[in-house]
C-alpha cells in the first residue's frame with residue numbers, strides 16, 4: 469500500500485481504540501550564549517552569510533576547539549531543572565557523516581557519556597476538545613547532551629529543495645552554535661491523549677527553558693526544534709512496533725498533528741498486514757500528514773569515537789550545586805503557587821494556560837484587579853476577539869493595566885458589565901485608555917435618580933400587567949421592567965438602582 473493510499477483510511481479514534489501508541493520526543497535547543505560552542509565567534513541569529521565564522525567553526529586544518537564554559541553551565545541548568553543527574557565526567561564524541569553544511573564532516577556531540585541523565589518533567593494534560601479533567605503525566609528524560617549546530621544550506625530554484633535546484637549555497641554562521649538535545653524515554657500509556665501529551669510536553673519544556681533564560685526558544689526561527697517518534701502496538705501486545713521519526717516539527721500545534729497523523733498512517737498499514745518502515749519522515753504543514761525521508765541510520769553508522777581534541781568535562785560538585793542554587797522558580801511550581809494564591813480550580817488554570825493568558829492575568833492582578841475579574845475579562849471578551857482575528861492574546865492592543873482599570877470602573881459603578889465590554893472594544897480600536905473611551909463614547913452608567921425615575925415610570929405605564937403582578941407580591945416579575953428600562957437607556961442604567969426604584973414605586 470502506498471503512503472497516499474493509507475491516508476485517512478483509519479480514523480484517529482478508531483486507531484487508538486485498537487492500538488496503543490508509544491511516543492518519544494527529541495528536542496533541540498539553540499543556547500543563547502554570547503559565543504559559539506568551541507570558538508569565540510558570536511552565536512547570534514542573522515548577519516551576512518559566512519560573516520560569523522573562523523577557522524575553528526569552518527573546520528580548517530590545524531584549528532583546535534575549546535569548550536564554552538557558559539554552554540556547559542546552561543546545559544547543567546537544563547539538566548537540573550529536569551531533575552537529571554549531572555555526570556562527574558562527560559565526554560564529547562565525533563559523530564561522523566557527510567553533509568555540505570557541516571565543514572568538518574563530523575559533528576562534535578556527546579554519545580555514551582552525556583552531561584545529564586535520568587530526569588523527568590511533570591506535565592498536566594488537558595484536551596479541551598475531549599472535555600476531560602486535567603490529568604497529570606510524568607515524562608521521563610533519558611538524557612540531556614550538548615553538541616554543535618550545523619550550518620545552513622539554501623537550494624536556489626523553484627522548489628527550494630535540493631531536487632530540482634539550479635545551485636545551492638551554504639551559510640556557516642550557524643555552524644558551531646551550542647545545541648542542547650533533550651531526549652525523553654519512550655512514553656507509554658497515553659492512549660488517545662498521545663498527541664496532547666506530546667504537545668503539552670514541548671510547551672512545558674519551552675516555558676521551562678524560557679524561565680531558565682538559556683534560549684529564546686522560538687520554534688518558528690528554529691531555536692527550538694522537535695523530532696517526534698511514534699510507534700504502535702496492538703492493544704495488549706507485549707512488544708512495540710517499529711518506530712518512525714518525524715523531523716523538525718516547528719510549532720506546538722504541528723507536534724500534536726504529526727503524532728496524530730502517524731498513528732493513523734501506521735494503524736492503516738498494520739490493519740493491511742503491512743510493516744512500518746523504520747525511517748525519518750517530514751511533516752507537511754499544509755496537509756497535516758508526514759511523508760518519507762531517508763531510512764533511519766543506526767548509531768553504529770555514525771562511527772562515534774571520543775573527540776581527541778577536547779578534554780572530558782568534569783564539573784566539580786561545588787559548581788553543580790552553585791548552578792542548582794541559581795535556578796529560578798520553575799513554571800510548574802509557579803503555576804501551583806499562583807493557583808493557590810488566586811483560588812482557581814485546576815480546570816481554570818488549564819484554560820488560562822491553553823489560552824496563553826497566564827502571564828497576562830498575573831500582570832492584570834498585579835495592576836489591581838481581583839483574580840476572578842482578571843480571569844473573566846481575558847478568557848471571555850478578549851479571548852473571543854483574539855480567536856476571531858487569529859491573533860495571540862498577548863498581541864492584542866490592550867495592556868493588563870487597561871484590563872485592570874476596566875475591572876475597577878465596573879467595581880466603582882462607573883460602568884456596568886455591558887458598557888465595560890464597549891470600553892474594551894474602544895481600547896482595542898485604538899480610541900485610547902479605558903477612561904478616554906468612557907469619556908469619548910459617553911459610556912457612564914446613569915445612576916442619577918431623576919433621570920432613572922422618568923424611565924421607570926414610562927416602563928411601568930407601558931407594562932401595566934407586569935406592574936400589577938409586582939403590586940400583588942410577585943417581586944420576581946420586576947426583571948421584565950428592569951429590562952425595559954435598560955433598553956430605553958441604551959444599557960447605561962445602573963440595573964440594581966433601577967430595580968430598587970421599581971420596587972419602591974410598586975410597593
Ligand SMILES: [Zn+2]
Pocket residue numbers: 504507508509520521522523524525526644
Ligand atoms: Zn568560529
